[in-house]
Amino acid sequence: MAATLEGLLPELEVIRKDFPILARTVAGGLPLVYLDSANTSQKPQVVIDTMVDHLERHNANVARAMHQLGAESSEAFESARDRVAAFIKAPSRDEVVFTKNASEALNLVANTLAWARGPLAVGEGDEVVITEMEHHSNIVPWQLLTERTGATLRWFGLTEDGHLDTSNIVDLITERTKVVSLTWVSNMLGTVNPVAEIARRAHEVGAIVVVDASQAVPQIPVDVVASGADVLVFTGHKVVGPTGIGVLWGRRELLEQLPPFLGGGEMIETVTMQRSTYAGIPHRFEAGTPPIVEAVGLGAAVDYLDHIGMENIHRHEQAITGYALDGLATVPGLTVLGPLQATQRGGAISFELDGVHPHDVAQVLDARGVAVRAGHHCAKPAHQRYGVQSSTRASSYLYTTPAEIDALVEALEYTRSYFKVG
Amino acid sequence: MAATLEGLLPELEVIRKDFPILARTVAGGLPLVYLDSANTSQKPQVVIDTMVDHLERHNANVARAMHQLGAESSEAFESARDRVAAFIKAPSRDEVVFTKNASEALNLVANTLAWARGPLAVGEGDEVVITEMEHHSNIVPWQLLTERTGATLRWFGLTEDGHLDTSNIVDLITERTKVVSLTWVSNMLGTVNPVAEIARRAHEVGAIVVVDASQAVPQIPVDVVASGADVLVFTGHKVVGPTGIGVLWGRRELLEQLPPFLGGGEMIETVTMQRSTYAGIPHRFEAGTPPIVEAVGLGAAVDYLDHIGMENIHRHEQAITGYALDGLATVPGLTVLGPLQATQRGGAISFELDGVHPHDVAQVLDARGVAVRAGHHCAKPAHQRYGVQSSTRASSYLYTTPAEIDALVEALEYTRSYFKVG
Amino acid sequence: MSTDLDAMYQEIILDHYKNPLHKGLRDPFQAEVHHVNPTCGDEVTLRVQVADGLVSDVSYDSVGCSISQASASVMADLLIGKPVEEAMAVHESFLALMQGRGSVEPDEDVLEDGIAFAGVAKFPARVKCALLSWMAWKDATAQALEEKP
Amino acid sequence: MSTDLDAMYQEIILDHYKNPLHKGLRDPFQAEVHHVNPTCGDEVTLRVQVADGLVSDVSYDSVGCSISQASASVMADLLIGKPVEEAMAVHESFLALMQGRGSVEPDEDVLEDGIAFAGVAKFPARVKCALLSWMAWKDATAQALEEKP
Ligand SMILES: Cc1ncc(COP(=O)(O)O)c(C=O)c1O
Ligand SMILES: Cc1ncc(COP(=O)(O)O)c(C=O)c1O
Secondary structure, three states, X not given: OHHHOOOOOOOHHHHHHOOHHHHOEEOOOEEOEEOEOOOOOOOOHXXXXXXXXXXXXXXXXXXXXXXXXXXXXXXXXXXXXXHHHHHOOOOOHHHEEEEOOHHHXXXXXXXXXXXXOHHHOOOOOOEEXXXXXXXXXXXXXXXXXXXXXXXXXXXXXXXXOOOEOOOOHXXXXXXXEEEEEEEOEOOOOOEEOOHHHHHHHHHHOOOEEEEEOOOOOOOOOOOHHHHOOOEEEEEHHXXXXXXXXXXEEEOHHHHHHOOOOOOOOOOEXXXXXXXXXXXXXXXXXXXXXXXXXXXXXXXHHHHHHHHHOHHHHHHHHHHHHHHHHHHHHOOOOEEEOOOOOHHHXXXXXXXXEOOEOHHHHHHHHHHOOEEOXXXXXXXXXXXXXXXXXXXXXXXXXXOOOHHHHHHHHHHHHHHHHHOOOO | OHHHOOOOOOOHHHHHHOOHHHXXXXXXXXXXXXXXXXXXXXXXXXXXXXXXXXXXXXXXXXXXXXXXXXXXXXXXXXXXXXXXXXXXXXXXXXXXXXXXXXXXXXXXXXXXXXXXXXXXXXXXXXXXXXXXXXXXXXXXXXXXXXXXXOOEEEEEOEOOOOOEOOOOHHHHOOOOEXXXXXXXXXXXXXXXXXXXHHHHHHHHOOOEXXXXXXXXXXXXXXXXXXXXXOEEEEEHHHOOOOOOOEEEEEOHHHHXXXXXXXXXXXXXXXXXXXXXEEOXXXXXXXXXXXXXXXXXXXXXXXHHHHHHOHHHHHHHHHHHHHHHHHHHHOOOOEEEOOOOOHXXXXXXXXXXXXXXXXXXXXXXXXHOOEEOEEEOXXXXXXXXXXXXXXXXXXXXXXXXXXXXXXHHHHHHHXXXXXXXXX | OHHHHHHHOOHHHHHHHHOOOOEOOOOOOOEEEEEEOOOOOOEEEEEEEEEOOEEEEEEEEEEOOHHHHHHHHHHHHHHOOXXXXXXXXXXXXXXXXXXXXXXXXXXXXXXXXXXXXXXXHXXXXXXXXXXXXXXXXXXXXXXXXXXXX | OHHHHHHHOOHHHHHHHHOOOOEOXXXXXXXXXXXXXXXXXXXXXXXXXXEOXXXXXXXXXXXXXXXXXXXXXXXXXXXOOOEHHHHHXXXXXXXXXXXXXXXXXXXXXXXXXXXXXXXXXXXXHHHHHHXXXXXXXXXXXXXHHHHOO
């Protein structure tokens, strides 16, 4: 059955060979079944090799260095920006800001809005709208912003079946709304949100739309302009790139109006002791030595994804997700959180198993070589919404095989017998 | 002469073999003479290999992951914190916060003080004191803080011979002073500042002392407590580690009083839509997925430095710097900026060459394989203080040989003849 | 493979998990604390009563995994009735066991059922589960002692 | 090794560097701008006067390296007296040359002494030096045209 699954990447076994870690054994000799890709993805050899080549042969600081290594390093760094811009179809490379992760990118927006003056300023009487399914990284920055400026934080609730409840959108997004920030794909429920539709309403009232695409960019072909976002962020380590790098894309007119975030080298135009003026975008938002080798690695990562094709990756994810939903449905006492149709969701599947705490599920699975995540997945409010304290989450990626899903299902059966439930 | 230079690292040629990039040729076949280490240092093989091993065999997210890879990755990440703590003699590992670079670390302090309430709050009437020889990364954050809170920024001036002018210390650091932030070693003048002495005065008036040790940690054995600092920062890429990681050390009692900086995953205790509480230090200041492989690389880097011995590295730097100062003194029309005794300074030597602009110096040097930096080195105010628009900077590190200094001096002579000066 | 797993999920642990002792908040108490494991969301609310230098009562309410639940149960049973000083020593001993990465030999005379957690020490991610209620107890006891010197 | 260097430091460039044309700020002018190269601190203050659709004057004051100084000199000499539209075309052509990484063949009829900068295009770090005054000119001219339609 598995072998004939429609939509799988054709050369899956060849692709798997690109990822050295997948050849590892764990738990005393079992093959690794890595189903924690929504947490962080594994890295193909080409990304690792590109980073090594940079460190061994081209390492130098960027922008500031006039010598040959400096030119090579700057070229590698800035061409990574070009590649990322092309990957998300950004109208201009200058709209692509490198941050340290998605969390920093979201904080960058919230922080600069805290200091913005004029029409972008957020203050008393203003409102920021988020959703109940956000990752903590798209909640806490807005709590800090609204607490500190006296603005009000509001949010979309969730329907019983794991979707955004947009029924009160007109009451929620109003003339008072300054920012609407939401996730494209939920890292807990898997839900794919109607970003363009919500953006339309937000733009009607003149609000800025911030899209957390941390779980979308790895899985869906993204066109930032078509998305409806004014700002869109994602994180390198979930798109087969390294840690230490994230991406903030923003519409030029918006970015140009934002005050500086962090101050320091590279983000200035001129500095005197009395006052400083700041560089244009994107450098204005990149204080200090940027994550150079990380950008180079990210460039190789998006090239790798492009080479396989994001459409194909998306189809693969949908096929595996559908297969996993079917498999999980056969496990007695197992309840999936979020939408039950693969077409309505991304590849992260959180679930409960009656009578066994997620930690214990994950522990037994780990002893079978199956790596999943257990806890609140940095989405406590969404768990609370469904009265769930924590859950187990299995998440696939382009290297995931149906056989690995079979191993998951089998390990879950074993867990039930281990804990003598059912 | 060179061969007998006292204080050189004994196995210099063996050490050089640890750094793959030093075997490179540039400018069409010339050996690379890398004299830009104050900008960024080169990386030994062991740092690169440790990162590769992590990516190929142990990659997983930290803290959140319960599976074997997650345990391995968390162990590697947190043990890097232990090693860094030991390297700088931090009383507790919890006082070591990983940031993305030194600039972020400095902004972290300035930003959290902007939002602090109670005794740490910085507001109108309060003063922040820096120096005229700071790197932009230790100027702009304090300009932003004082502009935004209505506080006043003041600074130590410089003496003609490149030292801090501390004659007015009692007028400068007063009861109004909330923060004194200064560099330990100047990246432009090379000057080593009397940090402990200034800290003593600052502590008398109850001010916090922030030390930018970006140029000190690579060269000097550091004991954070003995330094007198309340907060001390440095950056991974200058201590033979990767980009994408910096370190903030802070006294526990101080860090525990600071409000959060960036909000998101990992820095919370609990999150509801209404409000969040925050984790203890160091995690409170590490929002989102941290620079994992970068921390692992940094751990290997400080191990490497420890293995050679910071005392030995310091002696080597002093020997090379003395040799370079002697060599540069033989070049007609060359003026060194900053102290002229190696014992009073670090290994970065900025200079002017009569009649040739620093860009042109660097360009000709580059054509001879000699990599130096030209410009204001992110220290515009210090350049302005000495009426210099920009300068050329040669900076050594533990792998620098006297022969490389000879190559520099020779290339400078060639530059003079190329531009027909003198 | 199952050896490590079985070493963690000792019968004793599973028994305490299924039938926890002293669970449910009780009066009287001098201090109540609420602790959370930030990574997974496990929570415990714990009350302590100290009288005449003895830990006269420990009660708690908690949600969490088998390890965190069983640990709370074992702890309460072990500490109730002990002189505060001795209870602190037991706490120290349990802490040392859990942070020993599997290299510390547990002392059954001190830890009683607590020795069953020796297998957990090999799993750093689960050490926090085992320690959650112990840390809460220490915190609450410190508060109780401040209240009533 | 010296070939690339000599390709950059053409005689023409060194001549303009030593004896810059049109240097020193002059009146009258409709627009004055100040541009900085943030990485190195090179600066130019530049004035533009437009009259009857012609770039009637360009003057400047600047500090910087041989490339940035020579480039300002070549530019001023090339653009003064040209119809604004033609000057803009020359600007475009110079921009294309500098951003071409050494692959663009310069047109001597359009760029005159400007073709000497072809060798600079191979050094990305120096392209900014060569473009500093040209960017300032474009900016100032745009301002001048707004002033006086
Ligand atoms: C003295 C000093 N402070 C701060 C920095 C900033 O370090 P980073 O660019 O890694 O943030 C540097 C290096 O550029 C420096 O030399
Ligand atoms: C939806 C979502 N947003 C934000 C983040 C934060 O990403 P990072 O931890 O790399 O900052 C994550 C991943 O952890 C995520 O899944």
